[in-house]
Amino acid sequence: MNPAPGQTPLLDVHDLSVTFRMYDKTLRQHNLQVISELSVTVNQGEILAIAGSSGSGKSLLAHAVLGLLPANATVSGRMLYQGQELTPSRQEQLRGKEIALTPQAVTYLDPLLRVGDQVRGGNKTAAVTAQREAFQRYDLQSEIEAMFPFQLSGGMARRVLVSTAVLSGARLIIADEPTPGLGADIAQDMMNTFRELADSGKSVILITHDIELACAIADRVAIFYGGTTVEVAAAKDFTAGEAALRHPYSKALYRALPQNGFRPLAGFQPYAGNLPTGCLFTARCGLKTPECNKKIPLRELRGGSVRCVHAT
Numbered sequence: 001m002n003p004a005p006g007q008t009p010l011l012d013v014h015d016l017s018v019t020f021r022m023y024d025k026t027l028r029q030h031n032l033q034v035i036s037e038l039s040v041t042v043n044q045g046e047i048l049a050i051a052g053s054s055g056s057g058k059s060l061l062a063h064a065v066l067g068l069l070p071a072n073a074t075v076s077g078r079m080l081y082q083g084q085e086l087t088p089s090r091q092e093q094l095r096g097k098e099i100a101l102t103p104q105a106v107t108y109l110d111p112l113l114r115v116g117d118q119v120r121g122g123n124k125t126a127a128v129t130a131q132r133e134a135f136q137r138y139d140l141q142s143e144i145e146a147m148f149p150f151q152l153s154g155g156m157a158r159r160v161l162v163s164t165a166v167l168s169g170a171r172l173i174i175a176d177e178p179t180p181g182l183g184a185d186i187a188q189d190m191m192n193t194f195r196e197l198a199d200s201g202k203s204v205i206l207i208t209h210d211i212e213l214a215c216a217i218a219d220r221v222a223i224f225y226g227g228t229t230v231e232v233a234a235a236k237d238f239t240a241g242e243a244a245l246r247h248p249y250s251k252a253l254y255r256a257l258p259q260n261g262f263r264p265l266a267g268f269q270p271y272a273g274n275l276p277t278g279c280l281f282t283a284r285c286g287l288k289t290p291e292c293n294k295k296i297p298l299r300e301l302r303g304g305s306v307r308c309v310h311a312t
C-alpha cells in the first residue's frame, strides 16, 4: 500500500549507512560499513515485511531506528518519524512507548523481573486484564505470569516479548524474527494480531525469514541484500510469482521457497569488508554486464522499487 499523495509515511528511512569502528589484532583501527544506502518507508496502518539473508542488515535497521546501536557505530542518512528527524533524544522519548521492539534475541527480557510485571510495564492495574488476554491468545499458561525469564523456553519468551510490544500501545511495532520456535498455529495467530493492529491504524515492521507466512498478511515486502535495499514490492507480488518480482535476488528467494521447488542459489552474500563497487549481487547474477559495476540507484518500477539496471 503506497501512501495517498501528500501523506507523510510514519517512518521514512532514506540512504541509511551504518559503520562500525573496529580494531584488528595489531590494534589498528578500521571502519566496517555494514549498511549502505538503505531506504524503506512504513505508512500508517501497514505491515512492511523485511526479508533477506542472514547478515543483510535487518536487525541493525531496527536498532538504528530505536537508537540502540553500540557506541562504536556511526550512522548517516535520514530517519524521519511522523515527518520529524529521529534524533537520539527523540528516540529515547519514543522507545517502548510510540515505537516498540520485539527483539530477535530473547535475552532482552529483564532477568530479575517476573514475566507478568514486565509485560504490563508501569501500568499495573489497568493492564492486568489485557495481559491475561494476550497470554491466553498466545497459549501462555497463567502460572507464567509469576515466573522469571530463565524459566521460559525460547518459544515462550518470544510470545512474552510480542505480548509486551502489543500491550505497550505503540504506534509502530518492530518485530524482529518473532516466530522461530513457535508452532504453526501460534505463529499464525501472531500474524493475525499484527494484521489486526495494522487494520486499527498501527504500523508493523515484520523482520522475518518466513516469507510465505509474512506475505500472507503484509502489505509490502522489502528485500535486503548485503546491507542495502534491493527491492520493495507489494506482498502480493511474492505470491504472484517470479515474473511479478523485480530484482534477480528476489526471484532467487522466490525459487528457494519450498512450494516453488526449493531451488537454492549458489554462492554467498558478499562480506561487508569486501563489497564490490557496483551492484552487490553481481557475483551470483546471470544478468551481469559491465554496467553493473557502476553505482546502482534504487529506482521506481511497476509500483515498487528495485536496485538493478536490468530489471524490467
Ligand SMILES: Nc1ncnc2c1ncn2[C@@H]1O[C@H](COP(=O)(O)OP(=O)(O)OP(=O)(O)O)[C@@H](O)[C@H]1O
Residues within 6 Å of the ligand: 020, 032, 034, 052, 053, 054, 055, 056, 057, 058, 059, 060, 061, 070, 104, 272
Ligand atoms: N556490533 C557489531 N559490530 C560489527 N559488525 C556488526 C555488529 N552488529 C552487526 N554487525 C554486522 O552487520 C551485518 C548485519 O547484521 P544484522 O544483525 O543486521 O543482520 P540480519 O539481517 O539481522 O541477520 P539475521 O537474519 O542473521 O538476524 C552483519 O554482517 C553483522 O556481522
Ligand code: NI
Residues within 6 Å of the ligand: 058, 059, 060, 104, 176
Ligand atoms: Ni537479525
